[in-house]
Amino acid sequence: MAASKLMQGTKVLTVATLTSKLIGFVYVIPFTALVGLQGNALYQNGYTPYSILLTLSTLGVPVAMSKYVSKYHALGDYETAHRLFKSGIWFMAVTGLLAFLVMFLGAPALASLSYQPSETDQYTFDNVVYVIRMVSFALLIIPIMAIVRGYLQGFQQMVPTSVSQVVEQIVRVVFILAASFAVMSIGSGDLPRAVGFATFGAFVGGIGGMATLLYFYFKQRPTILARVQSHPAKERQTLPSMYKELISYALPLSFVGLAIPFFQAVDLYSIEGALSGTAYASEAKAFVGALTGVAHKIVLIPMALATALSITLVPTITKAYVNQDNKLLQSYITQTYQVILFIGIPAAIGMSVLAKPTYFALFGSANLELGAETLGFYAPATVFFSIYAVTGSILQGMDRQRNAVLSLVVGLLLKLGLTYVFLKWFGPYGAIWTTYIGFGIGIALNVYFIGRFAKFDYTFIYRRTVLIVIFAAIMGVAVWVFANGLAALFPELSRVTTFIVLLVSIGVGLIVYFYLAIRSHLAGKVLGERFKL
Structure with a gap:
């Protein structure tokens, strides 16, 4: 019975994650046809440091917040989790901004770590810097989306996360292919410019995912607030103590992620x-x-x-x-x-x-x-x-x-x-x-x-x-x-x-x-x- 309950809670996320990954892979086929393996390598020069900074900026919040919310709901305290969620939105906006500045301003240093010139190159050091800066804009929105996902997951509601993942991926992939095709097949054929626009797709996809999450949140907000009001905190914690507990979960989660x-x-x-x-x-x-x-x-x-x-x-x-x-x-x-x-x-x-x-x-x-x-x-x-x-x-x-x-x-x-x-x-x-x-x-x-x-x-x-x-x-x-x-x-x-x-x-x-x-x-x-x- 317990195993069945676990699998039921996993099914919708599995379908959404599989769909998202399939979409994320399928686009690689036409994208590779447009930009080649070197274009893919240039793309990874921007996307790999972005993935690291994204994880650091979100601090493992989606899973940490779901763990925090689940714990306090099990204790019958809905108010504490909701207070942390409201405050955490601003906190994640700040960490996202800091991560964006680090990546945008530090692009030359990041590019120097990976780029090695050779006679067969189709891109230059400056092109790597450009691609890193283009993908950095996504850090302004994805961390905020992460905390909303984590809060709703704490209610064991996986549908909002699932649907937003798929929407985010669809919007991102459509933008990547449209921009790459426009540059390589219709426009100048400039490989670095095509890859740069492709990495910017992470920001465009983030807007689509965030809009989807907000739809679900505001739809369920009356129910959430009713639970919060009917299950007040037995002992009101200070925000620093709440953040201390969340970060104690989040930092290890972030590192493992x-x-x-x-x-x-x-x-x-x-x-x-x-x-x-x-x-x-x-x-x-x-x-x-x-x-x-x-x-x-x-x-x-x-x-x-x-x-x-x-x-x-x-x-x-x-x-x-x-x-x-x-x-x-x-x-x-x-x-x-x-x-x-x-x-x-x-x-x-x-x-x-x-x-x-x-x-x-x-x-x-x-x-x-x-x-x-x-x-x-x-x-x-x-x-x-x-x-x-x-x-x-x-x-x-x-x-x-x-x-x-x-x-x-x-x-x-x-x-x-x-x-x-x-x-x-x-x-x-x-x-x-x-x-x-x-x-x-x-x-x-x-x-x-x-x-x-x-x-x-x-x-x-x-x-x-x-x-x-x-x-x-x-x-x-x-x-x-x-x-x-x-x-x-x-x-x-x-x-x-x-x-x-x-x-x-x-x-x-x-x-x-x-x-x-x-x-x-x-x-x-x-x-x-x-x-x-």
């Missing part, structure tokens, strides 16, 4: 410098585009479930933890692990096996070997990212934020210490191996801490993982055999015929995996009654 952006930043600021003077120097910028602009977006798609679970888990586990309901807590943790592994492992194997037809069907033959190999090697990252996200959220829900931060620090230090050396030793793909090492150690620490502080027994999860890996491996072999056999039927593979092979192969993989899972009763135990025989 930086895991993926930090790892990407290490790659962005290391790859070109480390590969300079090597046999891989000429393709360094193309590899940055393939890794951070293409492969990374693909592996984030199956992670949609983990992202939704991470948002839902913190207030849900906090409530069980505050109420000292250990049975419910154990049930939530067990269900979370099962669902993530059940979806993530076969997705990673499928993406790795089908990496070459996927890249060719979506992006054509340009840089095919580089792009396909990058995607194939990077595909398992979806499992690492997903498990890290949900284990970090479980620890945060249990008030073990320090442990979640410790695991990130250890993993990040390993990433920082090894990336340059691995790039020299193994070439471009050394950056991928250090991502696995860093996240792998971070996950191991999170798993240990959950076992220790939640007294969670992993025996059951271990058995389930072995079964899932076996089924996913059988699926992978079947997909590989079928994809290669079907491809052999075509005298010459085009992007259209490759896309057909890809879709049919994915269908075969789904049929094989779910047949095994349903026949073994695994699907019913993990996903619910609908999947039982």
